[in-house]
Amino acid sequence: MAAVLAKDVFVSNSPYFRKGKYTCPKSWLPCYIPLREGIHVKNDSEVLFYFWRKVSDEGVWYEWKVEYTDFNTGKRETTELQNENGESYFMSMPPNPDEIKSYI
Numbered sequence: 001m002a003a004v005l006a007k008d009v010f011v012s013n014s015p016y017f018r019k020g021k022y023t024c025p026k027s028w029l030p031c032y033i034p035l036r037e038g039i040h041v042k043n044d045s046e047v048l049f050y051f052w053r054k055v056s057d058e059g060v061w062y063e064w065k066v067e068y069t070d071f072n073t074g075k076r077e078t079t080e081l082q083n084e085n086g087e088s089y090f091m092s093m094p095p096n097p098d099e100i101k102s103y104i
Contacts, residue, residue, distance in 0.1 A: 032089065033064055035079060040071040054086065061086030 033051065041047060051064035063085075067078045083089055 033062065034082075035066060036082060037079070039066060039068050039077075039079065041068050042071055045069045045071075059086070059090055059092040061090045 039047075045068060048067040049064065050067070051062050054061050054063060061083060064082050065079050067076065069075070070077050
């Protein structure tokens, strides 16, 4: 599977997709993005979902939080940061030096 982000910029989860100027074959990894505690909002509430892709030498993880208007209080609330430092979900992905050189 691949997606065209710009004229010659692609992302793909296939190491065989090497078309265009820039590709990132390990960019798409399935991940589950749950909340530790459910939130209750009204039908017309604005809900903002923030997430960050984090990377280390060992792999990749996402951190996220949600901003919403609480159904009962009407106050704007923000959840705690979820999966901080990959504590619950971490995708091990040691870098392949030969592959990294191909993008430079």
